Structures are given as structure tokens and as C-alpha cells.
Amino acid sequence: xxxSIQNNPVNRRDFLKLGIAxxxxxxxxxGTRLQNFSQNAQETPTPDATQHSVHxxxxxxxxxxxxxxxxxxxxxxxxxxxxxxxxxxxxxxDGRTLRExxxxxLEKEIEIAPGVWFPAWTYxxxxxxxxxxxxxxxxxxVHFSNGSTHPHTIHFHGIHAPGMDGITPVVxxxxxxxxxxxxxxxxxxxxxxHVMSLKKHxxxxxxxxxxxxxxxxxxxxxxMVMVMNGFDSNFDNENEVYAVxxxxxxYARHPIQVKVGEPxxxxxxxMTEFDLINSFHLHAGMFRVYRTGTNLExxxxxxxxxxxxxxxxxxxxxxxxxxxxxxxxxxxxFAELGWMGFFEASQ
Amino acid sequence: xxxxxxxxxxxxxxISTLGFLIPLAALGLLVFLFTATNPLALFRSDLPPLxxxxxxxxxxxxxxxxxSLINSGPEPVSVTQVTIDDAYWQYQISPxxxxxxxxxxxxxxxxxxxxxxxHAIRVITSTGTTFDGEVPIATLTPTPGGREFxxxxxxxxxxGVLPVGLGLLWxxxxxxxxxxxxxxxxxxxxGLLVFLFVDTLLEALEIGAxxxxxxxxxxxxxxxxxxxxxxxxxxxxxxxxxxxxxxLVVASLIALSIGLHxxxxxxxxGAAFALGEAALGSxxxxxxxxxxxxxxxxxxxxLVPTRxxxxxxxxxxxxxxxxxxxxxxxxxxxxxxxxxxxxxxxxLGGFAFSPLLATVFLGVGLGAIWQVIVEVSGLLRRYAxxxxxxxxxxxxxxxxxxxLGIMYFTAFLVKF
Numbered sequence: 001x002x003x004s005i006q007n008n009p010v011n012r013r014d015f016l017k018l019g020i021a022x023x024x025x026x027x028x029x030x031g032t033r034l035q036n037f038s039q040n041a042q043e044t045p046t047p048d049a050t051q052h053s054v055h056x057x058x059x060x061x062x063x064x065x066x067x068x069x070x071x072x073x074x075x076x077x078x079x080x081x082x083x084x085x086x087x088x089x090x091x092x093x094d095g096r097t098l099r100e101x102x103x104x105x106l107e108k109e110i111e112i113a114p115g116v117w118f119p120a121w122t123y124x125x126x127x128x129x130x131x132x133x134x135x136x137x138x139x140x141x142v143h144f145s146n147g148s149t150h151p152h153t154i155h156f157h158g159i160h161a162p163g164m165d166g167i168t169p170v171v172x173x174x175x176x177x178x179x180x181x182x183x184x185x186x187x188x189x190x191x192x193x194h195v196m197s198l199k200k201h202x203x204x205x206x207x208x209x210x211x212x213x214x215x216x217x218x219x220x221x222x223x224m225v226m227v228m229n230g231f232d233s234n235f236d237n238e239n240e241v242y243a244v245x246x247x248x249x250x251y252a253r254h255p256i257q258v259k260v261g262e263p264x265x266x267x268x269x270x271m272t273e274f275d276l277i278n279s280f281h282l283h284a285g286m287f288r289v290y291r292t293g294t295n296l297e298x299x300x301x302x303x304x305x306x307x308x309x310x311x312x313x314x315x316x317x318x319x320x321x322x323x324x325x326x327x328x329x330x331x332x333x334f335a336e337l338g339w340m341g342f343f344e345a346s347q
Numbered sequence: 348x349x350x351x352x353x354x355x356x357x358x359x360x361x362i363s364t365l366g367f368l369i370p371l372a373a374l375g376l377l378v379f380l381f382t383a384t385n386p387l388a389l390f391r392s393d394l395p396p397l398x399x400x401x402x403x404x405x406x407x408x409x410x411x412x413x414x415s416l417i418n419s420g421p422e423p424v425s426v427t428q429v430t431i432d433d434a435y436w437q438y439q440i441s442p443x444x445x446x447x448x449x450x451x452x453x454x455x456x457x458x459x460x461x462x463x464x465x466h467a468i469r470v471i472t473s474t475g476t477t478f479d480g481e482v483p484i485a486t487l488t489p490t491p492g493g494r495e496f497x498x499x500x501x502x503x504x505x506x507g508v509l510p511v512g513l514g515l516l517w518x519x520x521x522x523x524x525x526x527x528x529x530x531x532x533x534x535x536x537x538g539l540l541v542f543l544f545v546d547t548l549l550e551a552l553e554i555g556a557x558x559x560x561x562x563x564x565x566x567x568x569x570x571x572x573x574x575x576x577x578x579x580x581x582x583x584x585x586x587x588x589x590x591x592x593x594x595l596v597v598a599s600l601i602a603l604s605i606g607l608h609x610x611x612x613x614x615x616x617g618a619a620f621a622l623g624e625a626a627l628g629s630x631x632x633x634x635x636x637x638x639x640x641x642x643x644x645x646x647x648x649x650l651v652p653t654r655x656x657x658x659x660x661x662x663x664x665x666x667x668x669x670x671x672x673x674x675x676x677x678x679x680x681x682x683x684x685x686x687x688x689x690x691x692x693x694x695l696g697g698f699a700f701s702p703l704l705a706t707v708f709l710g711v712g713l714g715a716i717w718q719v720i721v722e723v724s725g726l727l728r729r730y731a732x733x734x735x736x737x738x739x740x741x742x743x744x745x746x747x748x749x750x751l752g753i754m755y756f757t758a759f760l761v762k763f
Contacts, residue, residue: 063411063437063457066428113435115427115444115473233475240430240477248435336434 064336068114070247075110075126077245078254081224084133084211092139099134099183100141105152105171105193105206112231112241113248113338120205121148121193127246128227128271129191129208136186136215145176152201153177155194156210157310159184166194186214188293188312190269203232203273209312211267214296221263221316224256228280228307228329228339230272239274242329242339251327251341260322260345267293268305269312278339279306280315281330287317304330319345398424398472401559402480403451403701405468406488411458414468414480418446419559425473431458432467449561460485489621491698499617499697500690506616506635507609507689511602512682513636514643521644521651526734527742529651533727534743536601536645537720538750543608544716546758550611551709554702564706571710572717579603579718595677597649597722602685604715605642609685611709612639613692621697634760639686641753646681649726 072078087099103123110120110127123129134140144154150173155166160181171177193206209225229246230239241248258264266287270278281304288298289305293314305313319325328340399420406413412431418424425445429438438456446452460466466482489495521532551572555564579600612635695704731738 064434065437066435067437068427112475113428113471115425116471116475117473118475231475233471234477236477240471240475333433337430338435 065252066113066249066338070111070114070250075246077243077247077250078256080126080128080131080245081226081256083131084223084225085130086133087140097135097138098141099138100143101130101132103129103142103144103154105144105146105148107148110205110246112233112243112246116233116241118205118231118233118241121150121152121201122205123154123208127205127207128229129206131209131211131225131267132191133211133213134183135213135217136184138183140179140181140183142179143176144171144179146171146173149173150201151195152193152206153195154179154191156181156191157189158210158212166191170195183212185294186212188267188269188290188314190271190310190312192271199273202271203230207271209267209269211293218265218296219263221265222258223265223267225267226269226280228268228270228272228278230275230334230339232274237274239272240337242272242278242334242337244339244341248338249340255324255342255344258319258343258345260320260347261318264317264319264343266315267312268307268315270307270309272309275331275334277306277308277331278334279304279330281305281328282317283326284321284323285317285319285325287315290314290316306330319343322346397421398474398476399559400424400426400446400470400472400478402468402478404699405480405482407460407482407485409487410455411460412454412456412466412468412482414454414456414470416446416452416454416470416478417559418448418450418452419561421448423447423450426452426454426470427473428471429454429456430467430469430471431456433469462486489697491694495697496694499620499693502616502620502632503613503690503693504686505632506612506639506693507606508682508686510636510639511605511609511643511646511686512678514640514645515647515678515682517644518647518650518678521647524651526730527736529648530727530731530736530738530740531742531746532644532648532651533723533730534746535641535750535753536648537723537727538747538752539641539645539754540601540604540716540720540723540750541747542751542754542758543605544713544720546754547608547611547709547713547716551706551713554709555706558702558706562703562706564702568706568710568713571707572714575711575714576718577714579715594649594651594726597719597726598646598681599684600715600722601646601649601719602681604712604719605646605685606688607708607712607715609639609642610688610692611705611712613689613694614696614705614708615692616689617693617696617698619696620693634757637757637760641750641757642685643682645723645750646685647678649723 085101087101090098090100092098104125106122106125108120108122108125109117110122112118120127132140132142142154142156146152151170153166153169153171156164156179158181164179164181166179169177189210189212191208191210193201195201207227207229209227211225226244227246228242228244230243231241231246232238233240243250266280268280272278283303286301286303287305289300289302290296291299291313293312298316305315307313322345325343325345326340327343328335397420399418401417401419403415403417405415416426423445426440427444429436436456436458438454440452440454443452454470456468458466460482462485464485466485468480468482470478470480472478489499521529524532551568552565555568558564558567616632616635695701727743728738731740731743
């Protein structure tokens with residue numbers, strides 16, 4: 001594991017400036033006065049160059065995307081997709097179900113694109129954190145302990161007493177706290193750390209999905225969790241990597257296997273920092289949107305849904321033909337920086 | 348051991364060799380201990396690796412981009428991903444994605460670039476650190492072939508040799524001018540040179556500052572200037588003793604230093620054309636011709652015979668009194684000396700621009716120009732003293748200002 005850097009943001013940033021300065025050397029390659037000349041860009045293309053823009057010899061059919069492989073033994077987004085954590089289940093004297101989880105905040109280097117390591121802050125060593133799942137009315141106990149070097153909390157979305165909301169107490173390194181509340185209302189929620197600076201604590205990886213099923217449950221479906229996230233690997237308050245479930249282009253390289261005609265349910269949330277909105281666009285199909293999952297009547301049928309930060313929706317659809325269905329953020333930039341994948345439908 | 352003062356001490360040779368070796372051995376031991384025990388571990392246990400990657404050159408090819416990278420940081424760097432205009436892109440890297448310190452690597456990125464548009468190339472390392480390069484205007488980078496070599500050479504001739512040669516053609520006119528006007532011309536030359544000095548200094552500082560830290564660009568430029576200045580002083584004082592024509596020596600020095608300056612201009616022009624600034628080309632070339640034509644005057648000025656109008660004090664020795672009339676070959680040689688470096692510059696700028704070399708050459712030019720300013724001012728002063736005139740006269744000052752002014756205003760044509 002690489003040395004963790006969280007105590008030295010200044011050092012890293014200073015060093016990054018160095019890198020930027022070095023990078024601008026390319027401008028030097030332009031010669032001494034060249035940046036000045038570049039105002040005049042509309043020159044007539046040379047015959048050679050025109051020919052080039054029509055066809056490019058020797059180029060791969062699809063030369064975009066990342067190079068190399070991610071070590072999936074550490075974190076496999078395909079496994080994460082359907083990994084619902086129901087906690088330790090027991091029955092209370094009054095007949096209600098009690099669910100308990102142990103959550104530890106840990107610092108960990110995670111691989112966000114092949115070979116690119118991000119010094120993350122994690123719940124239980126993974127980003128996104130575990131997908132907690134329960135039914136409306138269950139009593140939930142989350143035993144949180146802080147094994148990292150910074151203060152953290154868990155702030156759950158939903159209805160509960162303010163004292164259980166993850167603002168106070170702040171859980172300092174080595175300390176612990178148990179969050180206890182009743183699961184309501186049913187729907188698709190998220191949880192994340194709520195220690196200032198919020199932006200830093202969230203984007204470093206302290207977030208996850210929190211699903212409360214309706215008492216009667218939802219119709220059976222092939223269910224999966226998708227957390228839209230991004231990583232600012234050089235700490236310039238912009239994301240260098242976008243993804244669903246952390247790893248850039250993972251589902252493009254490992255398409256999600258589904259059956260033609262089977263109902264599919266995606267629990268989709270947006271935990272991207274720095275960018276105000278993110279979106280989910282499905283090719284060659286349309287999905288029903290259940291906004292925040294809190295109503296069992298669907299809101300609309302569409303193939304593109306925009307989510308603000310912290311927003312989340314349940315999507316339901318079926319794929320009618322065999323083959324690969326692309327899905328991605330309709331912000332093309334996000335798609336090209338990693339947030340793109342495929343469903344592969346087979347008979 | 349105490350040695351009495353009057354006692355003759357014979358130091359065996361072995362002792363003095365040992366005395367020389369002991370500090371070296373101690374140094375070796377110290378370095379060994381330091382690296383073995385790593386006492387700094389305490390300071391750096393939590394530090395991120397200090398990565399620094401420099402874009403040395405970006406070539407635009409029919410298939411995409413070829414980027415040469417230099418690891419200018421203290422630690423190895425692993426290149427993991429590449430984005431073009433904020434999109435992850437496939438690439439190949441040779442010899443290895445792990446670039447050792449001072450190591451180089453070449454990225455080959457297949458890309459359908461768009462003619463005339465800028466493209467941003469970003470390299471992401473294993474730590475997520477990013478390094479950015481830019482293609483300001485995408486157009487094919489010229490590859491050195493016979494035709495290109497000729498074309499760039501011609502370009503250099505146009506901006507270097509030709510204008511200097513044209514300027515030298517004023518020599519006969521200058522010869523017919525009176526004594527006072529010769530002083531004016533020399534002062535004008537000083538004006539030109541002072542402008543070139545400032546211009547070259549700023550350019551050297553600009554490129555030097557953008558070099559990767561390890562090369563220490565600005566000190567490099569300044570030391571190159573200092574060494575050049577000292578070397579030229581040494582050479583010219585030797586020439587003086589040989590009793591050659593002082594005027595020709597000064598003219599050659601001017602030509603040499605102007606040549607070094609023109610080298611820098613050639614670099615700029617060559618790189619401009621290579622990067623697709625060809626639309627500006629003819630304008631730029633005409634600009635440089637006008638800008639550099641005055642350099643010819645500056646070179647010719649010290650060659651003008653300096654017969655005095657007044658009787659000389661007895662015993663005055665004037666080295667320029669009977670100059671061998673400069674031959675055509677001399678003028679050709681001077682024009683080449685001052686102009687041909689521009690050709691070399693366009694070649695280098697067009698085919699293999701290196702910021703490091705450019706910094707050194709600009710530094711050399713700087714030192715040369717400085718020494719020439721000193722020489723020409725000295726000449727001006729000697730002539731004036733000999734003729735009993737004030738050397739900072741209104742006429743000479745006018746010449747100086749005109750020289751500065753010509754360079755300043757003709758530079759409008761080549762600076763944007």
C-alpha cells in the first residue's frame with residue numbers, strides 16, 4: 001500500500017503546481033513567441049492535413065478508454081452491484097425486526113482506473129460503502145467506530161431524531177458511536193459523512209446507499225445498486241475520474257449480464273462532488289422512474305434522468321432484444337472520463 | 348604531534364596523499380551511513396511521492412500524437428492513463444510506463460485530431476497526479492525530409508542572411524558620410540544592440556523559467572552569458588595584440604553576437620511554422636527582414652575608414668588609419684556569420700525544438716551582445732576623443748535613440 005497523504009494536503013498541492021508548471025512546457029515546444037501567434041487559428045488546412053481529418057491511417061476502431069486492468073480482487077464493481085447488506089437480523093420483544101451493522105472508517109488506497117490509485121477515506125474499506133438494506137419499520141443500529149486519523153460521522157437520509165442524524169457527536173479517531181433509529185420512509189436513500197469540510201469528506205469516499213423496502217416489498221426483479229461518483233485524483237476541485245461504483249469504464253469492460261425480458265431494477269444515486277448534476281442515459285430502451293423510490297407509482301417513462309448531488313431514483317425496465325445496451329452519463333465529458341458501461345442481454 | 352618551528356619537517360609523499368584521501372573517505376562513509384540508516388524517514392513517512400513529468404515535445408502525426416516525456420522529478424513516475432480533451436484514450440508507451448529519474452518515454456496516442464483546433468493532452472500517474480501538455484493548433488508536425496529541410500533553410504535565409512546582407516549594402520553610402528555621422532552610426536548600432544540585449548534577456552528568462560526545475564534554466568542562461576562574455580573578451584584582446592584591423596574585429600564580433608541573437612529568432616520562426624502558424628508566415632518573414640536589416644548597418648559601421656578631418660597630435664597611433672579596404676568576401680562572411688545561425692535556428696525550431704538548448708543559446712547570445720555593446724561604445728569613445736569631440740553628443744544620443752526606436756517599432760511586426 002502506498003503511503004497515505006491525508007496529513008499533507010499542502011505538500012501534495014504544492015507539488016502539483018510543479019507538475020502544472022512542467023506541463024506547460026509543451027507551450028515552450030511551441031517556441032518562444034508562439035502562444036502569441038495562436039490567435040490566428042483559421043488558416044487554410046494543408047492538403048495533407050485535410051486528408052487526415054477524413055481518415056486516419058492506423059488508428060484503432062475505438063481508441064478511446066483506459067489502458068490496462070484494475071485489480072478486481074481488491075474491489076469488484078460487478079460483485080458490488082448486487083451486494084445488499086441486510087445486517088445482523090434479530091427480533092425484538094415487541095416483534096419488530098432489529099438490524100445491526102458494524103461500520104469502521106478506514107483510510108485506504110483504492111484503484112479508480114487501471115493503475116491510478118486514490119487515497120480514499122472509506123466505510124469498511126470500500127467505496128462506495130456497503131449498501132445497507134432493510135424494511136420500513138425495522139429498528140436499525142449502526143455501530144460506527146473511527147479507525148482513521150480524521151473525525152468522521154455517518155449521516156443517514158430519512159426521518160429520525162436529530163441526535164441520530166450524524167452531525168453531532170463528531171466521532172474522533174479511536175472513538176465510536178451507535179446510531180439507532182427506525183427505518184422510514186421506504187425509498188432509496190443515501191448516507192455519508194457529515195464532518196466539515198463536507199466536500200472533502202464526501203468526495204474522498206465516505207458515502208453509500210441505504211435502501212428501505214416498502215412493507216409489502218417491491219415486485220421481484222434483477223436488482224442492482226449504482227452510485228454515480230467521481231474522484232479528484234489531483235486535488236484541484238475537479239474530477240479526473242467518473243464512474244458508477246468507482247472504477248472507470250468497469251461495466252464497459254465487464255458488461256452487466258441480464259436476461260432478455262426480465263424486470264431490472266436499478267437503485268441509482270448521485271454522490272458526485274464538484275459537478276452540480278450527473279445523469280443516467282439508457283440506450284435502446286426506456287425506464288420507469290420512481291423518484292427517491294418513495295412512491296410505488298412511477299413518475300415518468302424516459303431514457304435519460306438528471307440527478308443533482310445527493311438525489312436518487314429507482315429505475316425499472318426490461319431489455320427486449322439480445323445484445324449490448326450502452327448506458328452512461330449524458331454529460332459526454334463524464335462518459336468519456338469513465339462513466340460508461342453496457343448491459344448485455346441474452347436469451 | 349607537535350613539531351618545533353625550526354625543525355625542518357620532511358613530509359613523506361604518502362602522508363599528503365593520505366591527507367587528500369581522508370576527507371573523501373569520510374564523505375563516502377557519511378553518504379553510506381545516511382542512505383543505510385535513512386535518518387530522514389521520520390520526515391517523509393507520510394509524504395506523497397514527489398512526481399514531476401515534463402512534456403518535452405509533442406509531435407502531431409497523421410495517426411495522432413507522439414509525446415516525449417521527461418521525468419524531471421526526484422523519484423520514478425508511473426504513467427497509467429492518458430486523456431485527450433478530457434476523454435480517456437488508448438496509448439502506447441515506450442520503452443516503459445515506469446520512467447526513472449531523468450528518464451524519457453514516448454507516448455504514442457492514436458487520435459483523429461482536428462485541423463486548426465487546440466488539443467489538451469493529460470498524463471495521469473499512478474498517484475492520480477496529472478501533467479498537462481497542449482497542442483496549441485493541431486497541424487502536422489514537419490518531419491525532416493529533403494524538401495522540408497530546404498524550405499526551412501530558405502526561411503532562415505530570408506529572416507537572417509538576406510536582411511543582414513541588404514543592410515551591409517549601405518556600406519558605400521556610410522563610407523561617404525562625414526566623421527560626425529560615423530559616430531552617429533556607431534551610436535545607432537549601440538541602440539540596436541541594447542534593444543537586442545533586452546529582448547534576448549527576456550526571452551532567455553522566459554524559456555529558462557519554463558524548463559524543468561532540475562535544469563535551473565535562468566542560472567543556466569545567465570552563466571552561459573557570463574562565460575561567453577569572458578571568452579569573447581579573451582579572444583578579442585588577443586586579436587587586438589595581433590595588430591589586425593580593430594574595425595574588422597569589432598565588426599566580426601558584432602556579426603557573431605547578432606548571429607546568436609538571430610539564432611533565437613530562427614528558433615521562433617521555425618517553431619511557429621512547425622506548429623501551423625504558416626498563415627502568419629509571410630507577414631512574419633517581412634517583419635523580420637525589416638527588423639534585421641538594421642543589423643547590417645551595425646555590422647558595417649566599424650568598418651568605415653576613419654580618416655580624421657583634423658591634424659592629429661604627433662605620435663598618435665591609429666590602427667584603423669589604413670585599413671585594407673574590406674573585400675566582398677569579407678562582407679559575405681560577415682553576412683553569413685550574422686545571418687546563417689537563423690537558418691540553424693529554423694531547422695532546430697522546426698524539427699527538434701529543445702527548450703534546454705534554446706536557453707543555452709540565448710544565454711550565449713546575451714553574453715556576446717553585451718561584449719559587443721562594450722566594444723562599440725569603446726570604439727565610439729576613442730574616435731570621439733581622437734577628434735576632440737564629446738562622445739555623448741546630442742548627435743550620438745540621437746543615433747542611439749534612433750537605433751532603439753527602429754528596433755522597437757519594427758518589432759511591432761513580429762511580436763503579438
